Amino acid sequence: MATGRTHRPATRSRGIPEAxxxxxxxxxxxxxxxxxxxxxxxxxxxxxxxxxxxxxxLRKDFSYLGSYGTRGVGYDVEYLVYQISRELGLTQDWPVVIVGIGNLGAALANYGGFASRGFRVAALIDADPAMAGKPVAGIPVQHTDDLEKIIEDNGVSIGVIATPAGAAQQVCERLVAAGVTSILNFAPTVLSVPDGVDVRKVDLSIELQILAFHEQRKAGEEAASPDGAGPASATRSKSADKGPDGDVPAVMPA
Amino acid sequence: MATGRTHRPATRSRGIPEAxxxxxxxxxxxxxxxxxxxxxxxxxxxxxxxxxxxxxxLRKDFSYLGSYGTRGVGYDVEYLVYQISRELGLTQDWPVVIVGIGNLGAALANYGGFASRGFRVAALIDADPAMAGKPVAGIPVQHTDDLEKIIEDNGVSIGVIATPAGAAQQVCERLVAAGVTSILNFAPTVLSVPDGVDVRKVDLSIELQILAFHEQRKAGEEAASPDGAGPASATRSKSADKGPDGDVPAVMPA
DNA sequence: GAGTGTGAATCCTTTCACAGCT
DNA sequence: AGCTGTGAAAGGATTCACACTC
Structure with a gap:
């Protein structure tokens, strides 16, 4: 902390809102x-x-990128694909390491959505010596001991943590010390990182809890209505309850 | 679609903000x-x-739940655990089904964070006949044909979709028709559902893209600085760039 | 006529700062 | 003295609605 340099207007350097x-x-x-x-x-x-x-x-969002549409016509698909890709930095290749090759890590390694965008799984890392050398999704698992070397050799700046909660912070620190500046965290823990490092978290259990909250509310509303129907019964009539759009942020680990 | 503006009551009664x-x-x-x-x-x-x-x-958040703290002292841990659990609806048991038992579905089935909160994996469902009967995480996989019966027999209201993108909308419709009113979607597609049904999405690839955006920006800043250091080199000095808290919503599929 | 781009209005969230309880 | 609870202020994000362009 305590960086003297007050610079950086935080999130909106060149203006695009986080949302x-x-x-x-x-x-x-x-x-x-x-x-x-x-x-x-x-x-x-x-x-x-x-x-x-x-x-x-959508139009407001695009207006932050520039005027890429044509009034009376719409947007050119190919051109927009290119502009957005460029804006997101997907025109370059991003080597990624996945640390923690349990069920989830293996699922991530096998996930096809990587390559389709500019991501490439550069390495899989696990603390279990028994896993070392075994291929997962065609990539041999390497031991945690070599983490630093792997990061440096591959110029990795994005790391995915899929370890148990207890190991996450330590793995995180090693990743950051080795040069990683963006982390996607699937472990159910709050990671603390130095300034300049981005962390996003994905937490399955939190997502389910949010659903449960709304689910409970629906049940309550139902009970309040005059009718003693059983539990099941395809709803549908009831008016929406969530926000008008149901698109709220929030994230969690799996 | 074309639902007239859903009326207002929405979150009225207990008014806890989504955030x-x-x-x-x-x-x-x-x-x-x-x-x-x-x-x-x-x-x-x-x-x-x-x-x-x-x-x-945090204090503002808790103020929406009630006055559960003691001035000059703080909050009673056990009491708060109970109050929040109750508010989230976790004092009851939520049977959940997971549809699509590929790598990800299997990882979810094995995920321990379920039971620890009030969730119980009631059934695993897959379209592949070869999977039927095979146990995953100790639970036998059942065939999609029986989806409706499974939902009804178990009184399931929360469903998790971990199928390929192409199958997601159809699975979603069957879940909803059978009585599910909350869906956690891991497939990289936009699901359309009737009013009254909640959908949350988790998309790994989107999370990575957001990280790439910020990563690219960092690299740009660096390049702008007077110094020609190589690629790697443990950063850390750089002042933070993301928002003050780095806690923005947004979600994605895996 | 069709559909973008955008100021202005609205709504939601976060932060401040302090009154009020223990 | 310490720490909660909360109005009020500030900041973002979303929606409106319409001027403007093709």
Missing amino acids: TVARLPLYLRALTALSERSVPTVSSEELAAAAGVNSAK | TVARLPLYLRALTALSERSVPTVSSEELAAAAGVNSAK
């Missing part, structure tokens, strides 16, 4: 699908529907 | 850890640190 950044991958996915179907242009309305947001939000 | 709900599981986790260490009370400052938020936010 917008978080949606760019969504747009990119929808656009990629359109591109594969050789659709040449889309309107904000159509693209928004495909991405699951509303069109005003 | 607060999304943090309750975080507090609960920190409190549970304290409870296990037999710590009797915590201050907002300490608990906030353990949960990775700031204390003003």
Whole structure:
């Protein structure tokens, strides 16, 4: 902490709001699908529907990137794919290491969504000596002892932590010391990192708890209604309860 | 779609903001850890640190639940654990089904964080007949044909989708028709559901893309600085760039 | 006519700062 | 003295609605 240099207007260096950044991958996915179907242009309305947001939000989001559309026509799909990819930094290759090759780590290693974007699994790392050398998803698992060397040799700046909670902070510190500056954390712990390092967390159990909260509320509403139907019974009539859009942030580990 | 603006009542009665709900599981986790260490009370400052938020936010969050603290002292750990659990609906048992038992589905089935909160994996479902009967995490996989029956027999209202993207919408529709009203979606697709059904998504690839965005920005800043150091080199000096807290919402599939 | 780009209004979230209880 | 609980202020994000362009 205590960096003398007060600089950096935090999140908005060149202006793109975090909320917008978080949606760019969504747009990119929808656009990629359109591109594969050789659709040449889309309107904000159509693209928004495909991405699951509303069109005003989408247009506002795009306005932060520049004026890439044509009034009266819409957006050129290929051009937008390129612009968003560039904005997200996906025109370059990002080597990634996954630490902790248990069930989840193995699932991540096998996940196809990596290569399709600019990510490449550079290495798999696990603390269990028995795993060393075994291939997972075609990549041999390496031992934690070599973590630093692996990071440096491959120029890795993004690390994925899929270890048990107890090991996460220590792994995190080693990753950061070796040069990693972005971490995706699946372990159910709060990681503390120095300034300049980004952490995002994904926590399955938290997501379920949020669902349970709303689920409980629905049940309560039902009970309050005059009718003693059993538990099941396909709902559907009830009006939505979540926000108008149901697109709230929040994240968690699995 | 084209649901007329869903009317207003929404979160009316107990009015807990979504952002607060999304943090309750975080507090609960920190409190549970304290409870296990037999710590009797915590201050907002300490608990906030353990949960990775700031204390003003935490106090404001708790103020929506009621006045559960004691001025000059702090919060009673056990009492808070109970209150938050109750608020989240974790004092009851939530049967959950996981559809799509590939690498990820299997990892989820094996994930311990379920039972520890009020969740119970009631069934695993997969479309591959070859999987039927095979036990995963001690639970026999059942075939998709029986999906409706399984949901109804077990009174399941929360479903987890871990299928390939192409199958997700159809699975989703069957789950909803059978009575599921909350869905956790790991497939990289936008699900469309009727009003009254909650969907949360977890998308690994999106999380990585967000990290790449910030990573790219860091690299740009560095390049702008007068110094031609090589790629690696343990950073750390650089002042933070992300928001003051780095705790932005957003979600994605794996 | 169709559909983008964007100021202005609205809504939600976070932070401040301090009154009030123990 | 210490720490919670909360109005009020500040800051973001979303939505509105319409001028403007093709």
